[in-house]
Amino acid sequence: MKELDFLKIINNTLDVNSYLGNDCAYLEDLGIFVTHDTLVQDVHFTMYTTSPYMLGRKSVAVNLSDLAASLSIPKYITVSLSLPNTVEGNFVSELYKGINDICNEYGVAVIGGDITASDKIVISVCAIGKKSSSYLSQRNNANKDDYIVIAGTSGSSAAGLFALQNFLYADEKLIQAQINPLPKIREAEYISKFVDRNITAMDTSDGLIDALYKIAFNSKRSVEIDINKVPIDNELLIFSKQNNLDYKEFVKWGGEDYSLVLCIPSEIFDKIDDNMFKLIGSVNNKDNSPSVTVIDGNVKEVISEKIFMNKTYNHFKGILC
């Protein structure tokens, strides 16, 4: 079974499921956003391709990125750590140095958690953010003629992982994109000042097309982007050329860049810093079979539900398969 099938079962089993379906849950009575993501050794990471310090950073970054997608300001995290008996004290201190550093960089406090035994390393982080504006960012708020904008690049993280897994040379920029992703907290805080209605935002944790398809599906609107307008690192072009790979596959389907994709009214785009946010596409009419259209020069590729389900980044297969 795939993650999406399990999520369907969970939705059908719970009496109250109105909180589910976004990157973060919004608790109106408390004015906070909550998210909870887990990294599992040999599924989300391997100790051959990262360090305890970077692992600590990334386990926090992936959760802060979800808060960024909700346009909320991160405040607190809890960390539940499961470790094999063989792990030494300096592994834990390095991991927590990473956690401590990234928390300091974004003004976040570690408030608790637990530590237990396990066969593999499992790091589960729950993050709490405060509301930064009167408006919400949710997956179902994309409207006709909204501009689709992105903060951050696409494809570098997946290329970095590909290099690490296949013992290929890659520029440090690609490796860092994979092992030390930076959540777009400041970009989210910046744009929240311009937002004057509920909007849609997602991070690209599971890839750019994944984010776009989920926005399309939840907003019941098709969307289209120009693949040549998506910001990429030059190092991705070089790496792809050197290894005879199609860089656009990394850009479209590669996960873990933790860039921020938003659908916003064009008036907002006119006001914001267009160095920080790049215009890559737009939202179409209501559509009962929402799709993502990728324009590449004269070629239009329409990604339907079926194509999406076959190609999306699937943690259940594992990044290492």
Place this chain on the structure above:
Amino acid sequence: MKELDFLKIINNTLDVNSYLGNDCAYLEDLGIFVTHDTLVQDVHFTMYTTSPYMLGRKSVAVNLSDLAASLSIPKYITVSLSLPNTVEGNFVSELYKGINDICNEYGVAVIGGDITASDKIVISVCAIGKKSSSYLSQRNNANKDDYIVIAGTSGSSAAGLFALQNFLYADEKLIQAQINPLPKIREAEYISKFVDRNITAMDTSDGLIDALYKIAFNSKRSVEIDINKVPIDNELLIFSKQNNLDYKEFVKWGGEDYSLVLCIPSEIFDKIDDNMFKLIGSVNNKDNSPSVTVIDGNVKEVISEKIFMNKTYNHFKGILC
């Protein structure tokens, strides 16, 4: 290394560690309590001795119990689930039925989480509770002459686990104590109405002596209890007799009863329902070498730091060793 050694390293690594050290973190700006505990297959449970439904219940119960110890009212949980590829859909639906049922019983909403792959089943729950009174319950608030009271019994859960692990017959009450513990939410809500100053409370997740020692250590006061006043189930006596075991070992050191131990001024005890809370001991003077004294008729057993460290319930050894 033991859990306590790792916790020392974490405390020393973090720049901000003032939130750590209690069962829950209290976030004053939000008026909420947060706790985060993880259950790991073959460490905290085995699928030979529980069902997916009961596992779902227990994974929530252990976190609600921490909120009870903080005298807070549980409101929300997130669930991060890691599952082997071989797990079927009905495992997930049964697990979530258990989660859904216990949440309904205590007025809690499941607000999110994630689902990932792993070798073993790992269930990580983060729970959020609202403040129920103007006063806090923390481990370091035990004062001289406070009464030590307990809601719930001791020893049954560990006896139930012993029976399951050794294929011994045990009354269903002991088995249920192990696989379906009930957090003392209502008892916490009840007593919070009588509390007129900061107090100390802990659950007995890691055993009665463990809770008492941690209270003594954090409050820098020795405490004493009368072992014969600790409420126990009659089924524990029968099981221990039938199997030639010392039931007092279960009562003192057995974990996972999730009973609620409190240190409260005697005036509060005079006002509360003494069917719900049983008086088992008292708090002594300040003490630089805090200990727990267990009185059993004419015998006084003093549990020092050294004895405690050797005997306390250690998840790092695992319940299955």
